[in-house]
Each structure stands twice: as structure tokens, then as C-alpha cells.
Amino acid sequence: MLKLKRDENGNVVVVDGKPVYIHEDGKEAPFDASAAMDTIHNLNGENAERRKANEALVKALNSYSLGEEDGKPVFMDPEVAKKALETVKNLDDKKLVDAGQMETLKMEMNKAFTQKEEDLKKSFKLKEEAYVGEVKKKSDTIFELMVKSQFSNSPTIQDKTILPADIASNYFGKHFVVEGDGPDAKVIGYINGEKIFSRERPGEPAHFEEALSVIIDTYPMKERILKATAGGAGGGGGQGNQNRGGTGKRDESFYKLPAVERLKAIHSGQGKAGGHQG
Incomplete structure (x- = not known):
């Protein structure tokens, strides 16, 4: 890892x-995230070319189809067909191929072509799975570098919330995707399936910090993760806000918990300064 x-x-x-x-x-x-994006783009292109090649191969095989038998396609083996044509050519025009021999010929041709088709499809599937796995691995790495790393250095997370960067990334990272290729790749925020646009730059996608602020602002339990201000978290002021989750400090035992348990503690209202339970 x-x-x-x-x-x-x-x-x-x-x-x-x-x-x-x-x-x-x-x-x-x-x-180099840019180089990694280029590699993924190339792999996707190669995958598409292999799909086209497979479709062309299937189309070529269909030209040798003799119909269907028991719901399966029946194909003509080129080598067997060639020998059969040579045999027929050497026969007297008035002689006919024995019906039983013709049925045997059809079965042999179908068996040979069916096996070839299955081998080709199996080979293509294995290569496709390998490419898909490689693309996913690189995509996960790029997400780690371009999205999760921003949570680690985010002023919004560090200055305005009580969340450690790893918890913030695990919970809010799902709202971000990497769009574009190479040097044009950007981290874009989404909420409820809609792209988050900038209020400062109308018509353009919001930068990471602006998008993150919007996402946190719509979080139902944001008062439990925001740091308290001089007037109290959320601007309520006074001592009425002393029991809110956003006190800005947690006791030592809270930070010893695994990330998932810390998030549960925040959701349940536990783990406030000097007040973590358990």
C-alpha cells in the first residue's frame, strides 16, 4: 500500500x-499523476481496439455459419470444406454425396469451429480482465494522489473542523472524482449527483476547497464536526453551544480509536473535549 x-x-x-x-x-x-492518466487513456484505447478485433472475428466466423442445432451455432470448417469440395469435384456429375457422410461432415465442422470460437473468446476475456484490473489499480492510485492528498493539506479540514484528515477523506472523498486526461485532469466535487460550480467563478467547476465547503455545509450533522468559534459554533454564542460536537478539541483516548470508531463517536456526539466515553 x-x-x-x-x-x-x-x-x-x-x-x-x-x-x-x-x-x-x-x-x-x-x-506523476499526468503520466498515469495518459497510461490509463492508452489502456482504454487498446481495450477498445481489442473489442473491435473480437467483433470483427465473430463477424468473420458467422460467414461460415450453417445455421443452428440445439440452440447452438453450426459452423463450417474451412479445411474440411476444402477437402469436401475437392472430393465432389472429382466425382462424376451424376453422383451424389451420401447423406450420412454429409451429416458427419457437418458435425465435424461444427465441433472444430465451436472449439475455435470458445478458445478465442476465452483468450479475449482473460486479456480484457487483465486490462480492466490494471486500469482500476491506476485509477485508485490517481484518486489517492489527487483527492485524498488534498484532504491532508486542506485549510478547511485543518482550520474549520475537528476531523482528522483520514476521517474527512474516507467520509467526504466519495463526493469527488478526477475528470480529464493528462495535464488537464482536475478534481471535481459533486453533491446529489450534480456538479458543484464556483460562486466566485460562475460557470466553472468549484475548486477543491470551495466544493468541500459546500459539501460540509450540506452535511446534516455539520455542527458536530465544525470547530467552535468565539461566539459558539454556528454563531449561536453563549454557553448554550458548549455541548455541541464542534468544540475543536478531543481527549487523548478519542485519537487512539480507529478511524471508523472515531467517526461513530462524532456521529453519536461522544468524544468531545474531555468527554469521550469508553
Whole structure:
């Protein structure tokens, strides 16, 4: 599992504009998201070409179809057919091919072509699955680099919420997708299936921080994750807000919990400053 390299302040280490990742063997290397997107684009193109080649092959096989038998296509073997034509050519025009021999010929041709078709389809399916798996793996890596890494350095998460970056990423990351190829790839926010557009730049998709603010603002339990302000979280002011989840601090035991348990504690209203239960 790749891990982002961070400095002593917890910020992601970037080299030449590329985030540095630590591989399982301990080696460090910057990740070129643009190159990865190009690779995925090329793989998709190769996959499409193989699909076309398979369709062309099936079309070619259909030209040798003799109909159907028991719901399965019956094909003519070119080699067997060639020999049969040579045999017929050498026969006297008045002689006919024995009906029993013709049925045997049909069965042999059908068996040979059916096997060839199955082998071709099996080979194509294995290659297609390999390409799909490789594309998914690269897509997951790109999402890790382009989306999850932004949560780690997000001013919105660090300054306005009590959420650790990993919890914020696991919960709100589902609202973001990477769109575009190569250097044009961008992180776009969605909510309720609709793209989030910028209020500052009408007609353009919102940048990550602006989209994240919109998503958090529509979160039903946002008061439990927002940090308290001088006047109280949500602007209510006074001591009436002291029991809200957004106090901005949590006790030490809260941060020792796994990410999923921390999120459950936030949802249940537990884990407030000095008040985590269990």
C-alpha cells in the first residue's frame, strides 16, 4: 500500500510539483499523476481496439455459419470444406454425396469451429480482465494522489473542523472524482449527483476547497464536526453551544480509536473535549 511522505509538520512532501510516495519496500518516489492518466487513456484505447478485433472475428466466423442445432451455432470448417469440395469435384456429375457422410461432415465442422470460437473468446476475456484490473489499480492510485492528498493539506479540514484528515477523506472523498486526461485532469466535487460550480467563478467547476465547503455545509450533522468559534459554533454564542460536537478539541483516548470508531463517536456526539466515553 502506497503512503504519502510527510514532513515534520505533517504536510505532504512535494518534489517538482509531484507528491512523494513511500512504497512497501521503503523506497521513495514522486508520482506523476499526468503520466498515469495518459497510461490509463492508452489502456482504454487498446481495450477498445481489442473489442473491435473480437467483433470483427465473430463477424468473420458467422460467414461460415450453417445455421443452428440445439440452440447452438453450426459452423463450417474451412479445411474440411476444402477437402469436401475437392472430393465432389472429382466425382462424376451424376453422383451424389451420401447423406450420412454429409451429416458427419457437418458435425465435424461444427465441433472444430465451436472449439475455435470458445478458445478465442476465452483468450479475449482473460486479456480484457487483465486490462480492466490494471486500469482500476491506476485509477485508485490517481484518486489517492489527487483527492485524498488534498484532504491532508486542506485549510478547511485543518482550520474549520475537528476531523482528522483520514476521517474527512474516507467520509467526504466519495463526493469527488478526477475528470480529464493528462495535464488537464482536475478534481471535481459533486453533491446529489450534480456538479458543484464556483460562486466566485460562475460557470466553472468549484475548486477543491470551495466544493468541500459546500459539501460540509450540506452535511446534516455539520455542527458536530465544525470547530467552535468565539461566539459558539454556528454563531449561536453563549454557553448554550458548549455541548455541541464542534468544540475543536478531543481527549487523548478519542485519537487512539480507529478511524471508523472515531467517526461513530462524532456521529453519536461522544468524544468531545474531555468527554469521550469508553
